[in-house]
Amino acid sequence: MAQEELQRPLQQQHAYEIPAWNRQPEAVLSSVDLARASIDAVLESNGHARILNPERPLTPEAQASARINDAHQRISAIRLRELNQAPQVLRKSDFGKAA
Amino acid sequence: MAGFRSLFSKAAGLVVPVAPTTLANLIDEESKIGGQLFGDVSRGVERRFFLDEGNSWFFSETATDPATGRRLYSFTIRYEILPQGVLKSVDGKGHVFITGIELEHLEQAVHLYEQKIERELYEQKRLKRSQAARA
Numbered sequence: 516m517a518q519e520e521l522q523r524p525l526q527q528q529h530a531y532e533i534p535a536w537n538r539q540p541e542a543v544l545s546s547v548d549l550a551r552a553s554i555d556a557v558l559e560s561n562g563h564a565r566i567l568n569p570e571r572p573l574t575p576e577a578q579a580s581a582r583i584n585d586a587h588q589r590i591s592a593i594r595l596r597e598l599n600q601a602p603q604v605l606r607k608s609d610f611g612k613a614a
Numbered sequence: 615m616a617g618f619r620s621l622f623s624k625a626a627g628l629v630v631p632v633a634p635t636t637l638a639n640l641i642d643e644e645s646k647i648g649g650q651l652f653g654d655v656s657r658g659v660e661r662r663f664f665l666d667e668g669n670s671w672f673f674s675e676t677a678t679d680p681a682t683g684r685r686l687y688s689f690t691i692r693y694e695i696l697p698q699g700v701l702k703s704v705d706g707k708g709h710v711f712i713t714g715i716e717l718e719h720l721e722q723a724v725h726l727y728e729q730k731i732e733r734e735l736y737e738q739k740r741l742k743r744s745q746a747a748r749a
Contacts, residue, residue: 575713575717576699576700576713576717577697577698577699579699579717579718579720580697580698580699580700581697583720583721584669584695586724586727586728587669587695589728590665590727590731593732593736594637594641596736597635597640597736598636598637600740600743601635601739
């Protein structure tokens, strides 16, 4: 079994007993999932669930929110470009040009 | 826009400051264009729609009686864009996540807003600058 093969080099290299997490990876994974779900539940209430669990499918509402947020980035970029390009002062010689 | 500029020292100064282009100014101009997305308004009604400096959209409408100048009504809807959805409140109250057709309409409005301000505001500004540079 692949799991045993994985453990063998570890047993050969180290005299001490294989730790529990390496003997029962399924059980450990299950615990991790449970912990992740608990943390997600807390984070979700604050709007950060997908940081820890990006595989979870987004709700239609969250998908729409993400698309709107993408538009925010584009609008911010448009505004920033204008702020960088707009003249802040006019020289006297510019009179009549910029009205 | 010309009225917005605080021109001074017109006659004597070598350099004439104008009101600097600020983000607040741009958003103010955008909001007027955004208000046109939802169709014509009656006389005395002012409608604004815009994205603020953060992650919230605002739809506001104020109606004034043209004859008397008396304010008839005014309200502001805020749509806060959060990762899990869009939180709506009216005049700061009644927070609720919107769904269905209202969410679809908001998303459509956001995309139209993006196109409209680019075409009717920022392209025009760039065009004016390039024309001024050539003159």
